[in-house]
Amino acid sequence: MQKVNENNQASIRSGLVISYFGNSVAVEAEDGQVFQCHLRRNQELPVVGDTVHWQLETGNTGTITAITPRRSLLSRGDGRGRAKPIAANLDIMMIVMAPPPIFSEYLVDRYLVAAELLRMQPMIVMNKSDLLTEATRPAAEKCLEAYRHIPYPVVLSSIYLKEGLRALAEQLQGKTSVLIGPSGVGKSSIIAMLTEGESIRIGDVSSKGAGKHTTTATRLYHLPQGGNLIDSPGVREFNLWRISPQEVLRGFREFEPFLSGCKFRDCRHVAEPDCAVRMAIDHGKISPQRYASYQELMKEANENNQDYSR
Numbered sequence: 001m002q003k004v005n006e007n008n009q010a011s012i013r014s015g016l017v018i019s020y021f022g023n024s025v026a027v028e029a030e031d032g033q034v035f036q037c038h039l040r041r042n043q044e045l046p047v048v049g050d051t052v053h054w055q056l057e058t059g060n061t062g063t064i065t066a067i068t069p070r071r072s073l074l075s076r077g078d079g080r081g082r083a084k085p086i087a088a089n090l091d092i093m094m095i096v097m098a099p100p101p102i103f104s105e106y107l108v109d110r111y112l113v114a115a116e117l118l119r120m121q122p123m124i125v126m127n128k129s130d131l132l133t134e135a136t137r138p139a140a141e142k143c144l145e146a147y148r149h150i151p152y153p154v155v156l157s158s159i160y161l162k163e164g165l166r167a168l169a170e171q172l173q174g175k176t177s178v179l180i181g182p183s184g185v186g187k188s189s190i191i192a193m194l195t196e197g198e199s200i201r202i203g204d205v206s207s208k209g210a211g212k213h214t215t216t217a218t219r220l221y222h223l224p225q226g227g228n229l230i231d232s233p234g235v236r237e238f239n240l241w242r243i244s245p246q247e248v249l250r251g252f253r254e255f256e257p258f259l260s261g262c263k264f265r266d267c268r269h270v271a272e273p274d275c276a277v278r279m280a281i282d283h284g285k286i287s288p289q290r291y292a293s294y295q296e297l298m299k300e301a302n303e304n305n306q307d308y309s310r
């Protein structure tokens with residue numbers, strides 16, 4: 001009886017996709033060992049964060065036999081109007097920015113719309129707080145305050161001052177999070193700090209893989225207190241093409257208490273008279289900056305949707 005079980009376990013194993021080796025994927029087995037796994041012909045491509053079933057071939061190589069159902073999937077456009085999956089099974093979208101002028105409310109608001117649609121918990125990080133001066137700090141705080149008020153979790157952090165890192169670690173514990181934001185804001189530095197060098201260990205394993213340089217590939221790292229961080233250069237560009245006006249609205253959850261007060265039931269809160277959302281802005285209940293992003297995103301959504309409405 002015992003023997004049969006052992007054989008079964010030897011043939012099909014479970015693992016976590018942590019990175020890529022060119023055309024194959026890096027699968028971490030339950031004991032932490034990393035295997036280079038190939039795909040079967042016509043098989044759906046697994047992405048970082050996927051839990052897969054796989055079979056051992058020779059040495060440290062294997063074959064993927066199945067991808068277990070995903071609870072979420074983050075994709076980006078491939079430039080030809082098709083969605084290219086980037087990472088799966090994500091809980092938290094950590095939006096990383098640097099202080100103004102790098103900090104872009106419009107970009108943050110775009111990411112927030114995506115997070116709401118993907119049912120990921122968003123979190124906003126302003127890294128490089130050491131760059132703030134007495135003169136620039138008040139404006140930066142004000143900008144973050146608007147997001148705290150919605151409310152979204154907001155953290156001000158610095159790799160150099162070691163500020164905010166404990167708050168980050170607490171929020172990320174036990175969850176799988178993807179870090180997104182413009183390049184150069186410190187995403188990889190934050191990961192290296194929070195994983196206490198584990199990133200370097202995985203880097204060593206990956207570089208032994210088949211040829212392809214992996215420093216620019218999507219990668220998953222473990223947090224020492226439990227949970228995973230995903231670093232992906234690709235997500236910076238993920239777009240919201242095909243998004244509908246209704247979907248844009250879902251990304252502005254602080255508008256919700258006012259929606260029933262609009263005169264027109266199909267009010268889009270753009271130019272309609274007696275709009276409760278626009279009145280809320282006049283009364284200081286909604287941030288004018290957030291509303292500006294809403295208007296911009298609605299314009300894009302309407303342009304996208306013209307093909308459908310005609």
Ligand SMILES: Nc1nc2c(ncn2[C@@H]2O[C@H](COP(=O)(O)OP(=O)(O)O)[C@@H](O)[C@H]2O)c(=O)[nH]1
Nearest residue numbers: 127128129158159160183184185186187188189
């Ligand atoms: N001043 C300052 N620089 C930082 C901080 N965090 C990262 N950096 C620097 O910003 C640059 C880009 O960091 P990196 O982690 O590669 O950014 P990424 O492109 O978002 O992954 C590097 O030179 C880092 O040393 C920080 O908190 N303060």
Ligand SMILES: [Mg+2]
Nearest residue numbers: 187188189231
């Ligand atoms: Mg990076």
Ligand SMILES: [Zn+2]
Nearest residue numbers: 262267269275
């Ligand atoms: Zn309205």
